[in-house]
Amino acid sequence: MRLTHPETLAGRARGLDRLVGPALAGALGLLIAGWTWPMMTVSRFVWLEDEVSLLNATRALYGQGDWLLFGVLAVFAFAFPLVKLVAALWIFLIVDARGHALPRALDALDLLGRWSMLDVFVAALLVVAVQASLVSDVTLHAGLYLFTSAVVLSITATQRLRALARQARDSATA
Template sequence: MHWLLRWLINLGLLAALCLFITGVFAPLMELEKFWVFKNQFSLYSGLQDLWQQGEHFLFVFLFLFSILTPLVKIFGLALVVNSSAGYQQRHKLFLQILAVWGKWSMLDVFVVALLFVAVKLGALANITVHYGLYLFAGSVILVHILSLYLYLDSRAAE
């Protein structure tokens, strides 16, 4: 891989990591009930609330798909891009796994869940989406684009 392309992919992965970390702690939405009570939620605070309320299964499920999986993708792609060509077969296997795993991304499920909540609570509450959702979504999309590029590049090299 050309050094400039490797540098650009690493820059993209760094940007995705920054977007991801900021998106996890930034407010995702604000819930306003009866025009009086307002609560802001971040992914971190939502996970924290699930753990404190004893919803351990849901906590583990959401943590796995919304925190751990994106981090594994980012660091795994960084490893693929920055390791020697001697590991090319392992890289192809990892990229194939990411291509399949990407279809099970939690981003679309997350957006649908937000829309469902917004529609269900329309008469009782107002939901405002905040910048954290866009940062988190940007990170997931950027990682998906980079992994797709590397996967297609590895297929073309065959």
């Protein structure tokens, strides 16, 4: 029994390409874990330590009224990666590979993909900014690696998604 329609990219996938959907779902799980797990511990002096996650840092910026940094973090660390993964899953599982919607959907995914490494840059910038302080020591934690892994897995899976779409287009024109 098939769980996907045969004319979607998921239905046409063969071999390792069948793992595109699970890879995208896994990237979504890693992304959520990367948001919530501590990315670093910031130690100021000997007795003051703060564990920082992306979610906590974003909440703190909002609470302090730092709207610009809050907006940058909210858009590039939360919105773009989430929308990109949901869009990629939708393209893989639902969009008809024979129809006209696929090229438009892939164009939209490409637009989102152009920003995909910026979210890792934002996280790295946060670490560098904290480490630049002379009175702080930073210890990195799993949240940073989970978040980065989500971005890398997302990029890899969407590359395969594009290859599947090219194959579908080429077989339709042949």
